[in-house]
Amino acid sequence: MNYQMAEIGTNIDQAAALLQSGKLVAIPTETVYGLAGNALDESAILDIFKVKKRPKFDPLIAHTDSLEKIKGIVTHIPEKALMLAEVFWPGPLTILLNKKPHIPDILTSGLSDVAVRIPRHPLTHTLLSQLDFPLAAPSANPFGYISPTSAQHVQDQLGAHIPYILDGGTCAVGIESTIIGFNEHEQPIVYRLGGKKIDDIEQVVGKVKLRINHSSDPIAPGMLKSHYAPSKRLIIGNLSELVPRFHKRNFGVISFHQSFDGLTADRQIILSKTRNLDEAARHLFGALRTMDQKDVEFIITEKFPDMGLGQAINDRLKRAATR
Ligand code: TXA
Numbered sequence: 001m002n003y004q005m006a007e008i009g010t011n012i013d014q015a016a017a018l019l020q021s022g023k024l025v026a027i028p029t030e031t032v033y034g035l036a037g038n039a040l041d042e043s044a045i046l047d048i049f050k051v052k053k054r055p056k057f058d059p060l061i062a063h064t065d066s067l068e069k070i071k072g073i074v075t076h077i078p079e080k081a082l083m084l085a086e087v088f089w090p091g092p093l094t095i096l097l098n099k100k101p102h103i104p105d106i107l108t109s110g111l112s113d114v115a116v117r118i119p120r121h122p123l124t125h126t127l128l129s130q131l132d133f134p135l136a137a138p139s140a141n142p143f144g145y146i147s148p149t150s151a152q153h154v155q156d157q158l159g160a161h162i163p164y165i166l167d168g169g170t171c172a173v174g175i176e177s178t179i180i181g182f183n184e185h186e187q188p189i190v191y192r193l194g195g196k197k198i199d200d201i202e203q204v205v206g207k208v209k210l211r212i213n214h215s216s217d218p219i220a221p222g223m224l225k226s227h228y229a230p231s232k233r234l235i236i237g238n239l240s241e242l243v244p245r246f247h248k249r250n251f252g253v254i255s256f257h258q259s260f261d262g263l264t265a266d267r268q269i270i271l272s273k274t275r276n277l278d279e280a281a282r283h284l285f286g287a288l289r290t291m292d293q294k295d296v297e298f299i300i301t302e303k304f305p306d307m308g309l310g311q312a313i314n315d316r317l318k319r320a321a322t323r
């Protein structure tokens with residue numbers, strides 16, 4: 001797992017051959033880039049945990065290109081899950097379903113459910129159609145850091161550990177998939193806010209419960225309180241108040257749509273001049289990375305409107321500000 005750096009390219013056959021031989025490859029999806037390996041191969045899964053420095057209690061998502069293939073790895077699909085799958089796949093929604101016994105326990109951290117998703121990126125869709133196994137793919141970042149939304153982001157952080165990055169350009173959604181599961185009464189529960197809006201989900205299956213974990217309890221996999229974090233301190237607040245208050249300090253600003261006169265242009269990133277939350281989500285992780293690499297002491301940002309993708313943006317910012 002030691003490489004000088006990863007090759008970046010668009011050769012699907014090369015990516016497929018590497019994955020078939022048990023190697024890891026970074027893949028583009030519409031949400032973020034994934035660090036992919038054969039989801040049925042325990043040693044490839046172990047490599048994913050190792051490269052990401054991810055604790056083994058945090059399970060991985062299995063990606064495929066068809067509902068038929070998903071039926072091969074789960075015992076049962078609740079009616080409402082099927083409705084969601086029909087409307088939103090391929091797309092930024094992950095569904096928790098009871099796994100068949102041949103799915104390795106290490107993939108699900110010993111849980112009885114496996115997380116499954118059909119991503120929408122055309123390159124990855126073609127790649128998955130050439131494979132006769134699903135791909136385990138967590139976001140391709142070191143555990144706890146900001147997720148990558150371009151091939152270069154992956155190269156910068158994991159390039160020395162993987163042979164190939166399939167380059168699919170910049171991610172169209174920019175924030176990880178929404179995760180939904182079902183209780184014993186087959187009622188839908190959302191465990192992670194993400195690229196598929198709650199309103200859209202509720203139009204298909206009715207009211208959903210939110211069980212977004214904001215504790216640091218490792219029993220609740222993946223919903224760790226501190227996550228998606230830049231290495232610099234992130235402060236969330238009212239920018240019109242914070243920017244003047246810190247005027248003697250060296251900080252960067254990430255705002256929704258506002259610009260600040262007293263600040264040089266390289267110290268501020270506006271996520272969407274037209275106040276479009278989808279656009280803001282698409283630019284969020286890239287902006288956090290860019291600011292993190294600048295010569296600033298800390299980063300300040302604000303709470304976004306609590307609607308549409310604004311909910312997922314606020315969730316990521318809150319976790320990024322926690323340490
Ligand atoms: O958009 C995405 O979902 C991206 C792309 C690459 O598909 N993947 C991604 O994976 O965000 P990752 O590993 O960074 O986040 C997956 C989350 C984790 O928080 C994990 O705990 C949760 O999904 N998860 C996976 N399997 C689970 C399960 N069986 N039960 C509960 N949570 C699960």
Ligand code: MG
Binds near residue numbers: 138139147
């Ligand atoms: Mg992640």
